[in-house]
Amino acid sequence: xxxxxxxxxxxxxxxxxxxxxxxxxxxxxxxxxxxxxxxxxxxxxxxxxxxxxxxxxxxxxxxxxxxxxxx
Numbered sequence: 424x425x426x427x428x429x430x431x432x433x434x435x436x437x438x439x440x441x442x443x444x445x446x447x448x449x450x451x452x453x454x455x456x457x458x459x460x461x462x463x464x465x466x467x468x469x470x471x472x473x474x475x476x477x478x479x480x481x482x483x484x485x486x487x488x489x490x491x492x493x494x
Contacts (some may be wrong), residue, residue: 424489424492424493426493429486429489429490429493430484432482432485432489433486435482435486436482436483436485437494438482439475439478439479439481439482439483440479440483442475442478442479443475443478443479445471445475446468446471446472446475447472449468449471450465450468450469450472451475453468454463472484472486
């Protein structure tokens, strides 16, 4: 696999990780700032965070496998 392809896979995994972190931040904001008025949004936010983490995990696994095969 070319260096450019590996960089693209790494960038994709990093992007997925950033998205998961953004969902976690939204959960944190609700808990810290508006729990008593927005608690009903937590299940949806949690599911979005879980889905984003699964997407990151898959992208990271793909990148890790590509790196291992390139060595």
